[in-house]
Amino acid sequence: MSIEQIAANKSFGGWQNRFKHTASSLNCEMNFSIYLPPQVEDGIKVPVLYFLSGLTCNDENFAQKAAAQRIAAELGIAIVTPDTSPRGDGVTDDKDAAYDLGLGAGFYVNATQQPWAKHYQMYDYIVGELPKLIEQNFPVTDKKSISGHSMGGHGALSIGLKNPQDYASISAFSPICNPINCPWGQKAFENYLGADKTTWQAYDASRLIAIAEHKLPMMVELGLDDQFLEEQLGIDAFISAAKQNQYDVNIAQHKGYDHSYFFIASFIEAHLRFHAKYLA
Amino acid sequence: MSIEQIAANKSFGGWQNRFKHTASSLNCEMNFSIYLPPQVEDGIKVPVLYFLSGLTCNDENFAQKAAAQRIAAELGIAIVTPDTSPRGDGVTDDKDAAYDLGLGAGFYVNATQQPWAKHYQMYDYIVGELPKLIEQNFPVTDKKSISGHSMGGHGALSIGLKNPQDYASISAFSPICNPINCPWGQKAFENYLGADKTTWQAYDASRLIAIAEHKLPMMVELGLDDQFLEEQLGIDAFISAAKQNQYDVNIAQHKGYDHSYFFIASFIEAHLRFHAKYLA
Numbered sequence: 001m002s003i004e005q006i007a008a009n010k011s012f013g014g015w016q017n018r019f020k021h022t023a024s025s026l027n028c029e030m031n032f033s034i035y036l037p038p039q040v041e042d043g044i045k046v047p048v049l050y051f052l053s054g055l056t057c058n059d060e061n062f063a064q065k066a067a068a069q070r071i072a073a074e075l076g077i078a079i080v081t082p083d084t085s086p087r088g089d090g091v092t093d094d095k096d097a098a099y100d101l102g103l104g105a106g107f108y109v110n111a112t113q114q115p116w117a118k119h120y121q122m123y124d125y126i127v128g129e130l131p132k133l134i135e136q137n138f139p140v141t142d143k144k145s146i147s148g149h150s151m152g153g154h155g156a157l158s159i160g161l162k163n164p165q166d167y168a169s170i171s172a173f174s175p176i177c178n179p180i181n182c183p184w185g186q187k188a189f190e191n192y193l194g195a196d197k198t199t200w201q202a203y204d205a206s207r208l209i210a211i212a213e214h215k216l217p218m219m220v221e222l223g224l225d226d227q228f229l230e231e232q233l234g235i236d237a238f239i240s241a242a243k244q245n246q247y248d249v250n251i252a253q254h255k256g257y258d259h260s261y262f263f264i265a266s267f268i269e270a271h272l273r274f275h276a277k278y279l280a
Numbered sequence: 281m282s283i284e285q286i287a288a289n290k291s292f293g294g295w296q297n298r299f300k301h302t303a304s305s306l307n308c309e310m311n312f313s314i315y316l317p318p319q320v321e322d323g324i325k326v327p328v329l330y331f332l333s334g335l336t337c338n339d340e341n342f343a344q345k346a347a348a349q350r351i352a353a354e355l356g357i358a359i360v361t362p363d364t365s366p367r368g369d370g371v372t373d374d375k376d377a378a379y380d381l382g383l384g385a386g387f388y389v390n391a392t393q394q395p396w397a398k399h400y401q402m403y404d405y406i407v408g409e410l411p412k413l414i415e416q417n418f419p420v421t422d423k424k425s426i427s428g429h430s431m432g433g434h435g436a437l438s439i440g441l442k443n444p445q446d447y448a449s450i451s452a453f454s455p456i457c458n459p460i461n462c463p464w465g466q467k468a469f470e471n472y473l474g475a476d477k478t479t480w481q482a483y484d485a486s487r488l489i490a491i492a493e494h495k496l497p498m499m500v501e502l503g504l505d506d507q508f509l510e511e512q513l514g515i516d517a518f519i520s521a522a523k524q525n526q527y528d529v530n531i532a533q534h535k536g537y538d539h540s541y542f543f544i545a546s547f548i549e550a551h552l553r554f555h556a557k558y559l560a
Contacts, residue, residue: 258289
């Protein structure tokens with residue numbers, strides 16, 4: 001599993017790096033970004049936060065816009081930001097190049113339907129292949145947490161809830177909490193998973209939190225002026241499912257904030273300090 | 281002088297806003313961004329930092345990538361980020377659309393040559409029209425400081441040195457300090473100002489600091505792995521001219537850092553705290 005460095009920028013005493021590699025789970029070449037805090041230059045192994053981005057993003061948006069490096073440098077946490085779908089000329093895109101299906105919109109599931117199944121195996125990539133690659137190639141411990149935004153918030157909640165043994169804590173900004181009941185999720189799941197809706201439930205955070213036994217620490221950040229809050233995010237179903245299962249989720253709601261990276265940047269510090277408690 | 285809002289994102293309790301207006305000095309429509317810290321919602325008028333961006337940027341790069349809002353919110357400073365050239369279909373661009381001439385490359389001068397002179401009057405826009413517009417439309421005091429990056433560092437140094445009565449302090453990241461002696465500056469000045477090099481000196485920071493009488497507080501941040509340091513920035517000429525005139529400039533040099541916004545984000549806090557001392 002070889003990786004090739006394609007960018008390196010010093011940032012807050014550490015390095016914001018970018019690599020490419022051939023992803024066997026996705027059958028294509030992928031880029032990822034990784035922030036390595038200054039502690040690694042002293043020979044210290046650091047824990048990792050995986051941050052999954054939203055629709056239309058790639059591995060660079062969070063690195064450039066979330067202002068997370070200052071706090072990651074202070075806390076000694078590496079941050080890995082994967083791309084949001086398989087990529088490359090050979091990878092199927094939506095026939096109309098819609099922003100919410102195909103490239104940039106992998107939805108962190110394993111597609112079972114054609115023409116998607118060959119490449120769109122983002123769940124396996126994030127849960128299995130990528131962390132293994134990171135642990136083989138960087139000075140990191142095996143402690144990891146997961147966070148994400150919007151579609152990536154759905155990814156972080158669903159992956160964290162399905163694999164509690166792998167993560168120390170879970171968080172999300174503006175997550176799609178109940179994809180089986182919103183337009184974005186229904187479109188993606190129908191394409192990637194097919195018409196049988198029973199297969200969709202395995203990736204629905206509101207279903208997963210209702211049956212979770214191992215209750216990882218979890219926080220969710222919401223902007224109350226988020227333009228997608230009502231139609232797409234499904235937070236009420238999520239809160240009610242969590243309550244039913246006595247899963248204590250710290251949900252913070254903020255007046256005036258929207259769905260943008262300006263919102264993420266305003267509250268990323270609280271999330272990094274939250275994860276640091278459990279990654280120690 | 282009317283302005284029209286085109287975006288607003290809540291950020292660290294304040295607002296990252298974007299406006300458009302018709303710029304009479306530039307004969308075109310322009311966008312600018314302004315961060316208004318939370319203090320203005322309590323009816324407090326705040327001072328303003330003008331931040332001039334570099335080649336290829338527009339008014340949004342600094343707002344999205346420099347991570348300045350957290351500190352501006354704490355200190356109660358508004359930050360105005362103008363575009364880097366006149367814009368629009370009617371505005372002359374370089375015939376080969378080079379990144380270092382024409383659109384995105386106004387160099388903060390008043391062009392005297394054709395076909396540039398009609399629109400490329402960025403010096404007048406930044407010194408005169410824009411601050412007047414800001415003071416008429418936003419809850420700001422008349423206290424202002426100026427900073428910038430690369431081509432915008434040249435803009436901040438030259439404009440600040442030429443107009444010490446207008447600013448409280450000056451700073452720059454990776455500035456083009458001696459444009460009359462580097463490829464970027466020579467190409468721009470020859471096009472915008474013509475072949476007579478005596479006219480170039482009025483915009484050269486190393487010339488201007490040699491004759492400055494009113495010595496404003498000034499700091500300059502440099503990355504020692506900046507890929508443009510040797511060929512384009514001309515810091516040695518600037519340091520020697522400042523020394524000759526006994527102008528005390530705080531120049532900080534950092535190993536490993538490059539020319540990118542990751543460098544700016546790492547050190548913007550020190551610049552905002554520096555300006556805040558003189559804007560109080």
